[in-house]
Amino acid sequence: MTAEIIVNKVAQSGLITLDLADYLPKQETIIFDLKGFLFMELILKEKDFREALKQHDWTVYASKNVAVTCTADAIIPNWAYMLIVMYLQPVAANIVIGDATVLQRTLLLKNINAINTNDYTDQRVVIKGCGDEAVGDYAYAEITRLLLPVAKTIMYGEPCSTVPVYKKK
DSSP states (O other): OOOOOOOOHHHHTTEEEEOGGGGSOOSOEEEEEGGGGSBTTTBOOHHHHHHHHHHSOGGGGTTOEEEEEOOSSOOOOHHHHHHHHHHHTTTOSEEEESOHHHHHHHHHHHHHHTSOGGGGTTOEEEEEOOOSSOOOHHHHHHHHHHHTTTOSEEEEEETTEEEEEEEOO
């Protein structure tokens, strides 16, 4: 009786699996809420606002991803966001105007766009479809857009069960 050799055809297929969850931001996220800098949490008074920003401890944002938002129903002039960014820029890793969801999306797209697409030239690429961390549909669309000019094939799913998306002609 001879032993049957089990061959891992997935490993021999030459597929490259790309997990978009690997590109989720790793730094800590912190929210900068303008609400506490407003008079009665409703009105921005320029002189008081500037002074409050000057006195604020900006070191708490060091090396963190910062989402700048206002949870109060107030009208915030554009220059107010510009001032906040002026203070955050020297200390924060990344700054986005919006909530934590906007920050996560912006940074994920930034990380995906930093991928060296030359590594995928004429390759068969599987974009991992399931994982422990949720990745938005926008990320799948962006990686497809980036890989279309270079990849031989693009598939979605797992190497053992893929959905074909693109095949170079």
